[in-house]
Every structure is written in C-alpha cells, then in structure tokens.
Amino acid sequence: MSFESLGLMPELLRAVADQGYTEPTPIQLQAIPPVLARHDMMGCAQTGTGKTAGFALPILQLLAPQQNASPSPARHPIRALILTPTRELAAQVEENVRAYSKYLTLRSTVVFGGVDINPQITALRSGVEVLVATPGRLLDHVQQNTVNLGRVEILVLDEADRMLDMGFMPDIKRILALLPAERQSLLFSATFSEEIKRLAGQMLRSPVSIEVARRNAPADLVTHRMYEIEADRKGLLLAHLIKSRNMHQVLVFVRTKRDANRLMRELLRDGVAATAIHSDRTQAERMQALEEFKNGTMNVMVATDIAARGLDIEQLPFVINYELPYAAEDYIHRIGRTGRAGSPGEAISLVCAEERRMLDDIERALKRKLERLPMPEIAGGGRPRSPRQSEERPGSSPRPARASVHTLPTPKPPAPIPSGGFDFNKPYEPTTTTGANADAVRVVPRSSIRRQTSALLGGLAAKKT
Numbered sequence: 115m116s117f118e119s120l121g122l123m124p125e126l127l128r129a130v131a132d133q134g135y136t137e138p139t140p141i142q143l144q145a146i147p148p149v150l151a152r153h154d155m156m157g158c159a160q161t162g163t164g165k166t167a168g169f170a171l172p173i174l175q176l177l178a179p180q181q182n183a184s185p186s187p188a189r190h191p192i193r194a195l196i197l198t199p200t201r202e203l204a205a206q207v208e209e210n211v212r213a214y215s216k217y218l219t220l221r222s223t224v225v226f227g228g229v230d231i232n233p234q235i236t237a238l239r240s241g242v243e244v245l246v247a248t249p250g251r252l253l254d255h256v257q258q259n260t261v262n263l264g265r266v267e268i269l270v271l272d273e274a275d276r277m278l279d280m281g282f283m284p285d286i287k288r289i290l291a292l293l294p295a296e297r298q299s300l301l302f303s304a305t306f307s308e309e310i311k312r313l314a315g316q317m318l319r320s321p322v323s324i325e326v327a328r329r330n331a332p333a334d335l336v337t338h339r340m341y342e343i344e345a346d347r348k349g350l351l352l353a354h355l356i357k358s359r360n361m362h363q364v365l366v367f368v369r370t371k372r373d374a375n376r377l378m379r380e381l382l383r384d385g386v387a388a389t390a391i392h393s394d395r396t397q398a399e400r401m402q403a404l405e406e407f408k409n410g411t412m413n414v415m416v417a418t419d420i421a422a423r424g425l426d427i428e429q430l431p432f433v434i435n436y437e438l439p440y441a442a443e444d445y446i447h448r449i450g451r452t453g454r455a456g457s458p459g460e461a462i463s464l465v466c467a468e469e470r471r472m473l474d475d476i477e478r479a480l481k482r483k484l485e486r487l488p489m490p491e492i493a494g495g496g497r498p499r500s501p502r503q504s505e506e507r508p509g510s511s512p513r514p515a516r517a518s519v520h521t522l523p524t525p526k527p528p529a530p531i532p533s534g535g536f537d538f539n540k541p542y543e544p545t546t547t548t549g550a551n552a553d554a555v556r557v558v559p560r561s562s563i564r565r566q567t568s569a570l571l572g573g574l575a576a577k578k579t
C-alpha cells in the first residue's frame with residue numbers, strides 16, 4: 115500500500131517523499147482514510163509508530179482548500195489545535211507539521227512554557243492555521259488574550275495518557291470548553307485507562323478506533339538482561355560496560371534528578387561523554403543535551419522517567435536501567451526506546467538487593483525473567499562507589515561538567531555493536547515484520563534536529579509562506 119493510494123494530495127506526497135518515507139506505517143494506513151473522511155478517532159499508538167504523520171497529513175489535506183497567501187492575520191485563523199504533554203514533543207510534532215506542509219501555504223507554530231512568551235505572541239498575532247501547544251502555556255495565552263480558539267475545526271490530543279499522568283486534566287477541560295462544539299476530535303494514547311475512556315466519551319463523537327501495538331507491549335526484539343550488583347558498585351559497572359562494549363549511544367535511566375546529575379558527573383570523570391536530561395534543567399540545557407545525544411557528541415544521556423517521556427529519539431541499541439523504576443509500567447516505557455524498526459535492542463538493568471521487589475514486579479509484567487549475566491572482570495574494581503559517595507568524596511575536585519566534555523574523545527564513526535550487529539547509522543528500511551515491532555519506524559534528518567532545537571530555544575516564528 116502506498117501513500118498515493120491513501121488519497122493524499124500531490125503537495126503532501128512530495129513532502130513525504132522528501133522525508134524519505136517510502137511506504138506508510140501501519141498506523142498511517144489505519145488513520146489517514148478515516149481522518150480524511152472527517153471521523154473522530156481514538157488511536158492506541160505510541161510515539162515512534164509514525165502516528166504524527168498519521169494525523170498531520172490528513173489534517174493538512176482537510177485544511178488545504180482554504181489555504182491562502184494573504185498577509186492578513188484574519189485570513190489565517192487557528193483551524194487545527196494539537197495538544198501534547200511535553201515541550202519536546204510539541205516541538206517535534208510542529209517540526210513534522212512544518213515539513214509535511216512545505217509545499218502548502220498553511221502556517222504552523224508551537225507554544226510551550228519555559229521560554230519567553232513574546233515571540234510566541236508575535237507568531238500567533240501574524241496568524242497560523244495549525245497550532246501545536248502544551249496545555250499550560252496555551253492557557254497562559256488564553257489568559258492574555260493572545261490566542262483565539264473560536265475557529266478550531268480539528269483538535270488532536272496527543273499522548274493523552276501522559277497528559278493525565280502529568281495532571282493536565284483540569285487544563286484540558288478548560289481548553290475543551292473554549293473550542294467550538296462542532297469540530298473533529300482525535301485522541302491518541304498508548305494506554306486506555308478508565309479515565310482516558312471517560313475523557314474520550316466526553317470529547318469524541320462516534321469515533322473510529324484504531325490500534326497498532328499491544329497495550330504496553332514491550333518490543334519482542336529487546337533482550338532483557340541484568341546484573342546483580344551492590345548499589346555502591348553500579349557506577350563502576352556502568353562505565354565498564356559502556357567502554358568495554360564500545361556503546362556509542364546509551365540512554366541510562368535513574369529515578370531522581372539528583373541521581374541524574376550525580377551519575378552524569380561521575381561518568382564524565384570516568385572519561386565517558388555523558389549528559390543529563392531532567393525537569394530541573396532549563397529548557398535550553400535540556401535541548402542541548404538532547405541534541406548532543408542525538409548527534410553523537412554525547413554517548414550517554416542520563417534521564418529520569420518524566421524527562422524522557424515523549425522524546426523522539428532514534429532507535430537506540432541500548433537502554434540501561436541504572437536504577438529500576440518503582441512502577442513496572444515505567445520499565446516498559448523505558449525499554450520501548452530500543453528494539454524499534456525491526457532492529458534488535460538490549461535492555462540492561464543493574465539491580466541491587468533493595469530493588470528485588472521492583473524486579474519481581476517487572477518480571478511479572480513482562481511475563482519473563484531477565485537474563486542474569488555474570489559480573490565481568492573490571493579493571494580498577496577495587497574502587498567501589500555510587501554517584502552519591504563519589505560526589506561527597508572528601509578531597510575530590512570534580513571538574514565542571516562542561517569543561518570535561520570537550521576534552522573527551524568521541525568515537526566516530528561508531529564501532530559495530532558486538533551484540534546483534536545493529537547499525538545505528540543505517541537508514542530506516544521498511545521490514546516485513548508483523549506485530550508491534552513492525553510499526554516502529556524512524557527517519558529523522560539531521561536538519562530536523564537543528565530545527566527542533568532552534569524552535570525550543572525560542573525560534574518560534576510562524577512558517578514563512
């Protein structure tokens with residue numbers, strides 16, 4: 115099945131071809147025809163399945179008949195509103211909308227908190243047809259009278275489960291009350307709790323339901339491995355694994371922001387190019403971390419669960435759980451970042467005695483045991499320490515994180531990963547794999563990373579027409 119056969123207009127087909135997409139993903143096959151037919155939709159799909167194009171392409175086609183090049187803001191009312199839980203996801207979605215609409219004269223912009231509101235106001239004042247927003251900042255604009263939602267025809271709630279987890283329900287209700295009752299609504303969520311179903315019941319009318327992945331299904335291609343290790347030796351083992359296996363792009367999960375900072379500093383001291391992403395870092399720092407991780411300057415990104423949600427990170431060969439999450443569901447979200455697009459991935463957990471109960475929960479949720487690996491010989495193994503201990507080590511003189519970064523050798527090009535022969539740099543190739551893994555596709559042009567970052571750093575101007 116091709117994009118042509120889905121009935122998309124030539125301008126969109128050209129844009130999709132420019133992105134390097136050769137065939138629609140399963141969610142796109144399911145979503146595009148009903149959205150074009152103006153149905154409401156309840157979509158069960160995770161980020162990474164191509165769902166953004168699944169809703170953005172048909173929305174742009176529905177808006178296209180009224181596109182115009184008039185300089186008058188009145189001729190560019192907000193006609194599609196896309197709500198996302200996180201700033202990063204909002205920027206990514208708008209980046210995609212921009213790419214898909216490059217041959218149309220429709221305008222888009224993105225608004226989210228944590229950055230100066232004034233460039234957003236300027237962009238909104240000049241008129242945009244597609245607005246991507248996080249709920250809180252959108253309500254700030256409502257309060258300041260800098261946005262008019264009275265002409266919205268299509269609403270998308272992206273990652274609705276995350277929005278609810280993050281406490282956005284009251285904001286969503288306020289926003290829904292500001293929209294015209296006569297509209298098309300699409301709701302996407304990776305899980306369907308009772309609360310999501312209630313929300314869907316309130317905002318959708320006779321929705322078409324689509325689903326592309328089993329609920330909370332861990333990718334079958336992921337190998338789940340673990341080391342049993344004392345808490346104070348985890349740092350040592352982590353650095354050893356990264357170096358000895360020449361891991362060039364690893365997402366490492368910890369539970370708290372403090373641990374993320376400590377572990378990043380410890381890795382830097384150990385000569386590993388590491389950065390961290392968590393909610394205490396400024397927006398600029400978070401975006402710098404993400405870009406450096408994506409472009410390979412940093413081999414390791416230490417993340418908390420909240421900060422990692424919704425990030426569009428290309429398929430990763432490795433995810434390491436430095437600490438297990440309290441909720442087994444978070445383990446599944448974490449490892450969902452590897453084993454995508456038919457490529458094998460490896461999830462490695464460092465488990466100490468205190469985490470035994472969490473491990474039991476995870477193994478129950480996965481319905482399988484994590485493979486126990488024997489402890490490797492570690493050079494300098496007599497230097498046990500945890501991030502906590504190392505930071506408080508008397509007499510230590512930690513170098514500032516930034517300064518050490520630039521003296522570190524960056525392995526380029528990356529050496530092959532011994533396990534599974536996964537090649538991170540290989541472009542996405544459609545596979546004939548069926549099931550959940552066949553849905554995950556990733557093609558992120560480098561230019562798009564730069565654009566996302568500039569958008570998040572405040573470059574929020576509406577698309578030039």
Ligand code: AMP
Pocket residue numbers: 134135136137138139142160161162163164165166167426542555556557558
């Ligand atoms: P999403 O789930 O929307 O975040 O998309 C995941 C990634 O897949 C993004 O980097 C998209 O650019 C990419 N993508 C979306 N549709 C396709 C397609 N049909 N073929 C190849 N890559 C795609």
